[in-house]
Amino acid sequence: MKKLTLEEVLEGMEDKRRERSVWHDMKEALMIILLGVICGATSYAKIEIFAEGKKEWLKGFLKMENGIPGAYTMRRIMMSIDSKKLHERFIEWMKSVVAEIGGVVAVDGKTSRRTKDGAKKALHTVSAYAHERGLVLGQLACEEKSNEITAIPKLLEMLELKGCIVTIDAMGCQTDIADKIIDKGADYCLSLKENQGNLYNDIKLYTETEIFPDDRRFLAGSGQYHREIEKGHGRFEKREYFVCNDVSWIPYADLWRNLAGFGVCVSTVEQDGKKTVSFNYSIYSVPNMTAREFAKCKRAHWSVESFHWVLDMVFRDDDSRARADNSAENLNVFRHFASNLLKAESSFKSSIPNKQFKCLFDNDYLWKVFSCS
Numbered sequence: 001m002k003k004l005t006l007e008e009v010l011e012g013m014e015d016k017r018r019e020r021s022v023w024h025d026m027k028e029a030l031m032i033i034l035l036g037v038i039c040g041a042t043s044y045a046k047i048e049i050f051a052e053g054k055k056e057w058l059k060g061f062l063k064m065e066n067g068i069p070g071a072y073t074m075r076r077i078m079m080s081i082d083s084k085k086l087h088e089r090f091i092e093w094m095k096s097v098v099a100e101i102g103g104v105v106a107v108d109g110k111t112s113r114r115t116k117d118g119a120k121k122a123l124h125t126v127s128a129y130a131h132e133r134g135l136v137l138g139q140l141a142c143e144e145k146s147n148e149i150t151a152i153p154k155l156l157e158m159l160e161l162k163g164c165i166v167t168i169d170a171m172g173c174q175t176d177i178a179d180k181i182i183d184k185g186a187d188y189c190l191s192l193k194e195n196q197g198n199l200y201n202d203i204k205l206y207t208e209t210e211i212f213p214d215d216r217r218f219l220a221g222s223g224q225y226h227r228e229i230e231k232g233h234g235r236f237e238k239r240e241y242f243v244c245n246d247v248s249w250i251p252y253a254d255l256w257r258n259l260a261g262f263g264v265c266v267s268t269v270e271q272d273g274k275k276t277v278s279f280n281y282s283i284y285s286v287p288n289m290t291a292r293e294f295a296k297c298k299r300a301h302w303s304v305e306s307f308h309w310v311l312d313m314v315f316r317d318d319d320s321r322a323r324a325d326n327s328a329e330n331l332n333v334f335r336h337f338a339s340n341l342l343k344a345e346s347s348f349k350s351s352i353p354n355k356q357f358k359c360l361f362d363n364d365y366l367w368k369v370f371s372c373s
Contacts, residue, residue: 005371006034006093006337006370006371007027009089009092010027010031010089011027012089013026013027013030013089014082015080016080016081016082023066024064024066024073024077025063026077028062028063028069029073029074030077031062032047032051032062032068033047033074033078033334034334034337034338035050035051035054036050036051037315037337038338038342038356038359039356039359039366040315040353040357040359040360042316043071044071044072045071047071048068048069051068051069075327078326078330078331079330080326081330082326083326083330083333086330087138087139087140090138090139090333090336090337091137094135094137094138098130098135101133101137101160101161101163101164102132102163103130103131103132104130104131104132104164104165104166104167104189104296104297104301105128105129105130105159105164105165105186106129106131106168106300106304107129107152107155107167107168108126108127108129108168108304108308109124109126109127109142109148109171110124111123123141123328124141124147124148125140125329125332126139126140126141126142126151127139127304127307128156128159128166129303129304130164131303132300133343134343135340135343135344136307136336136339136340138155138158138159139155139332139333140154140155140158141329148171148172149172149174152172153176153177153180156177157184159184161181161184161185162184162185163185163186164186164187165187165188165297166187166189167188167190167191167297167298167300168191169191169301170191170192170193170195170196172191173190173192173193173195173283175255177190178256178257178285179257182258182285187258187284187285187286188283188284189282189283189284189298190282190283190284191280191281191282192262192281192282192283193281198252199250199256200281202250203250203262203281204279206244206249207244207262207264207281211224211244212242220291223243223290223292224243224244224290224291225240225241225242225291226240226241226290226292226294227239227240228295235271236270236271237267237268237269238267239265239268239295240267240268241264241266241291241292241294242263242291243261243294244261244262244263245260245261245287245288246261247261257285259284260285260287261283261284261286261288261289262282262283262284263281263282263284263289263291264279264280264281265280265282265295265298266278267280284297307339310352311335311339314353315335315338315339339352341369341370342356342369348365
């Protein structure tokens with residue numbers, strides 16, 4: 001597949017503005033917006049300030065025949081862009097620049113809280129996050145968390161997942177989603193809760209009566225048990241992982257395509273004199289999965305929270321008040337573009353905020369980040 005440049009990606013977007021009112025080239029405006037987001041600009045007003053400060057540098061590769069587009073113009077352009085097309089172009093770009101994805105791909109939803117406006121619901125997106133690369137492979141918007149069930153299969157269909165393990169929380173524990181993952185040449189590890197009543201109850205009972213009573217050393221010797229302990233800042237956490245690769249006793253196991261086993265993570269946390277114990281059950285299609293492999297899979301899925309943290313704390317996603325038309329959804333995609341670009345640039349080994357700060361003052365480095373695809 002031909003490697004796409006970001007210029008080609010943005011050039012492929014249709015300009016829906018009325019021709020007689022167009023003063024600024026859409027592709028140039030989109031490049032300015034993306035460069036501003038890379039540097040940490042969190043609003044159209046700040047992007048305009050960024051562009052005014054970088055005007056002479058921008059003139060080196062942009063025509064800007066009518067000067068820097070104002071915040072209102074940039075907002076209007078982002079409102080008018082076809083979000084579905086932008087999502088597709090993002091995924092095409094990722095396919096072209098990342099030759100092969102392996103390991104765990106975590107699919108999870110996130111709500112941009114301040115995009116709610118009266119009767120209009122807040123933007124909720126479902127993203128696919130490649131743990132080993134630390135990159136977003138793609139995302140789709142849905143009206144709210146309950147609509148993830150319909151959005152997830154559509155997102156999976158758009159991605160290249162062969163050889164990966166796709167992890168999803170309990171909302172995505174559906175037979176048709178499992179089918180879709182297997183169709184894509186991948187395996188699944190799906191969190192299991194009460195939304196799958198009989199399956200959940202049967203596995204929970206079997207685990208409590210047939211697995212938990214066994215000697216931990218015996219289970220560890222057969223690969224069915226793994227333990228991890230973390231201590232620090234007055235907090236003690238013990239995570240115990242159990243797996244079972246025998247599903248022959250489950251009468252409806254054949255409803256779940258390629259079902260190979262199930263596991264549970266038992267987390268015991270002690271802090272401030274209080275002790276809490278939680279149980280997280282999952283089903284998976286990976287043949288002969290060990291407890292250590294299961295632990296790695298669960299940790300990889302939980303790592304998507306670090307990506308959400310970056311979106312909220314670095315790109316201020318939760319604080320964004322972009323709401324009108326497609327503005328919120330399209331800005332969200334641009335944050336994913338920026339996050340991937342900053343993660344992918346490896347010559348300056350530092351945090352994303354530090355890379356953004358360097359971009360702001362070092363034009364050569366900013367262009368290197370923009371071009372690192």
